[in-house]
Amino acid sequence: MAAQKNHRNEAQASRVCVGVVTGAHGVKGMLRVRSFTENPVDLAAYGPVSYEEGGRVLDLVVEGSVKDALLVRAAGVEDRDAALALKGTLLYVPRAALPETEEDEYYHGDLIGLAAEAMDGHSLGIVRGVHNFGAGDILEIGAESGATVMVPFTQAAVPEVDLEGGRVTVDLTAGGLAEEGADLSTGNGKHG
Amino acid sequence: MSRSVWKGPFVDGYLLKKAEAARASGRNEVIKIWSRRSTVLPQFVGLTFGVYNGRKFLPVLVTEEMIGHKFGEFSPTRTFHGHSGDKRAKRV
Numbered sequence: 045m046a047a048q049k050n051h052r053n054e055a056q057a058s059r060v061c062v063g064v065v066t067g068a069h070g071v072k073g074m075l076r077v078r079s080f081t082e083n084p085v086d087l088a089a090y091g092p093v094s095y096e097e098g099g100r101v102l103d104l105v106v107e108g109s110v111k112d113a114l115l116v117r118a119a120g121v122e123d124r125d126a127a128l129a130l131k132g133t134l135l136y137v138p139r140a141a142l143p144e145t146e147e148d149e150y151y152h153g154d155l156i157g158l159a160a161e162a163m164d165g166h167s168l169g170i171v172r173g174v175h176n177f178g179a180g181d182i183l184e185i186g187a188e189s190g191a192t193v194m195v196p197f198t199q200a201a202v203p204e205v206d207l208e209g210g211r212v213t214v215d216l217t218a219g220g221l222a223e224e225g226a227d228l229s230t231g232n233g234k235h236g
Numbered sequence: 237m238s239r240s241v242w243k244g245p246f247v248d249g250y251l252l253k254k255a256e257a258a259r260a261s262g263r264n265e266v267i268k269i270w271s272r273r274s275t276v277l278p279q280f281v282g283l284t285f286g287v288y289n290g291r292k293f294l295p296v297l298v299t300e301e302m303i304g305h306k307f308g309e310f311s312p313t314r315t316f317h318g319h320s321g322d323k324r325a326k327r328v
Contacts, residue, residue: 061319080321090322148327152320173317174325179310180284180297181325196284196295197327200264205327220266220286220293 059094059136060153063087068127069115075127076113077104077135084114090142093135102135150205159211160185163203168214168221185214195219245275245304255280268293272308287311297328 067076079087087093088104095102103119121127142151152174160168160183172192173184183202186192195201195214204213216222239246248271258267259279268286281300286293287307294311296302302310 060322062321080319082321082323086322142322145324146326149324150327152323152325155325156320174320174323175315176325177294177296177310177312179299179302180295180328182295192292194286194292194294196266196297197325198284198297199327201266201284201295202327218264218266220268220284220295222265 058139060139060142060151061134062090062093062137063114063135065127065130065133065135066113067131068124069110071124073117073121073123073127074107075116075118075121075130076110077116078113084109087114087116087135090137093137095133095135104135148199150207154207155183155205155212157210158205158207161211161213162216163213171212183212193219193221195221245277247271247274247277255283258283266293266295269307272306272311274307276302276305276307278303289313 062081063077063079065075066078068074069076077087079085081087081089085106088106092101092103094100102121105117106114107117108115118130121130139153145151155171155174158171160171162168168185169187169192170185171183172186172188174197175182175184175194181197183195183197184192185195196219198218200218201215202212202219203215206212214221248269251269251271251274254267254269258265264284266284266286268288270288272287272289276298278300280298281303283298285296285298285307287296287310289311290313296307296310
């Protein structure tokens, strides 16, 4: 099982991407940042953010918002040139900075990359994504590339989530996969 | 303009039969449907449908708030893959 956990890289597990700098605003060093957090203004709620390379750390203060971005002031970024130099930079917070979840509640980042197994132990691939289109959370499961299937994230369809062991167990019947002919772990599933 | 009241909500007939069969069997399974145009009815609450979006079946767990909407609304045909950030999923 330990080998399966290695689908997730360590950097992904230890930090979470919360936004990207999309440009500068004005001449006083204000940044335009697209937030990836559930509530956009929570961008600065988890403490200082680190750069993509993990080097510099920025203290952010959200000053306002425009159409699709937050206006953010960062300590040490004093002029437009310095702000533009950060354009395209991904901003990370440590995974440990996120608050504890409730029972049966998981961060998407924790679920993505887990190995997916059927009840009988055979591999279905990995969790490639977590979605919610307004009718409950859904796990997207498949090989690292190729076909994927969608499984409802319910107690019946996903009876076991083992973050320590790096795997989720899927009930094929309750997950709607009982008719799947191909082994998803090979990427040759019926559905594209 | 809304649909005339005397007509009632539109639902494909096969879908009603499938839902009835699933409820009668008592098994917790995904009911695969292609009818994106059908209205979500009160008798569907608690069932999970797999609504086809042209490529795959997306699970739709029907809740009371969804009554009156169409199944297709919960199975988008174009998917945007965003960053996970601090988003959470609740296992119900």
